Amino acid sequence: MTETTEAKLSPQVKNALIALIVGGIAAILDSTMVTLAIHTLVVKLHTNAGTIQWVTTGFLLAMAVAIPVTGWAERRWGGKRVWMAALVLFVLASVLCAAAWNGASLIGFRVLQGLGAGLIFPLMQTLAVRAAGGRVGSRLMAAVSLPIALGPILGPVIGGVILDWLGWRWLFLVNVPVIAAGLLLAWRFLPADHPGSPAGRERPDWIGLALLAPALTGILLGLSQLSEEGGIGHAWVLVPLVAGVVLLAAFVAWAARPGEREPIVDVRLLRVRSLGSASAVLFTAGAAMYAGMFLLPLYYQQLRGDSVLDAGLLLIPQGVGALASRFVVGGLADRFGARAVTIAGFLVAAVATVPFALAGPGTSLWWLGAVLLVRGLGTGAVMIPPMSVAYQDVRPAGIPHATMNTRIAQQVGASFGTAVVAVVLQSLLGDGATAAFHGAFWWAIGIAVAAVVPAVALPARTPASRSPTPVHGDVTASPRAAAPETAG
8 A cells, every 4th residue: 555545545434433433432441441440439339349350350351252253243244233233232331330239230230341342342443444445554553543542541531530520420421422422423424334245144153252252251360360369379360361271272273273164263364474473562562551551550549649530640641642653653654664663662662661660759750751751652653553564464354353363462462461560569569669669660661672572573564565455255265375475
């Protein structure tokens, strides 16, 4: 794709992107805002922290179950229909969450929310690529990934304001007008689509789903409990984690088998260099981003004694940096290539995290704010290039599968990064809070530096530097038939 081609997105494509961003922003912000309200929910619902933690864990596990069925659902009913249905499910669950009367009811309604969000997140990416006719460039990915990148940064700010001024139920009720606008825009601007082939009307791969859904659930559950259950040797960590890994291996063996039936998620596409390398980078990008997102609010609240609202406001510079990077990373990726920009982004994020590994309770907020601005520039630059190159050698019929592969990689990576720094922080608290945060931030820096390794395998060029070769055919054909790039 040439720079000129990418710059001249049609008005229809731009309108579709706006509809997707508005519709998806509520789910993305909601997933980060609720984490701030854990203590408030314990008090207001007269429960304990161990129980209420499932408000977050249940949401994430439900997302993991829903993600694998997105591709089949799109083929069966059409992307626009599934998108609007997912928005309706999410907003209805939001209203039920706001009406929750105890911890158990809130957890149940959050699971419904998670099912909706698990459909929304991958569909945002898939429908954006569909709207652009399969022509994927860094600017398209910058637009559609903007809410995903800013959610963990702006969520604490908006959540802090709502908790401080309105009350916890408004964390969910605020979704109603946003989703209503998203539904209206989707009805008006998303192109009508229909189930595209007889394969779309086939039954889903029930065996694959029965393996993959509990596999992801077990892995995420084990990682989420790693810091709370006394380490990896504890049964509540080890059993779900090992079971999840075994089931995942069984799913890969099942999905990679030759045959005509389409797997629920086609892992054979990971053999394509562009998608395989991008998925590996997005795993490490999720780990690096969420490790910092876990530690930074805790640093301000626990080590410095700032309120939830103040901590959210102090994170604004990072959001500004991430937003600013959206305006330049596309051009940089087109000029220097996805590989160079991604590596530079990881290194900038790592260097900008070093001051927090040396900071104490009295470190200048102005200095930390400047550092966060730079860190936002780095973290904002590591997602777009790999997302841009992920589809470049994938057949059109494989777009939903490519999206699910990258989305699963990001989610597992985010849980992994969070679990690692949470364990380090918990294990070092005996040496004092300052030493514990220093050690945890050094681990976060190490994750960002280690992420450079898979980034080296990214194609050097972005899709904007080449003209796309239309490819057609069944996604179940060997991915090697798509002529993947073998040299950077």
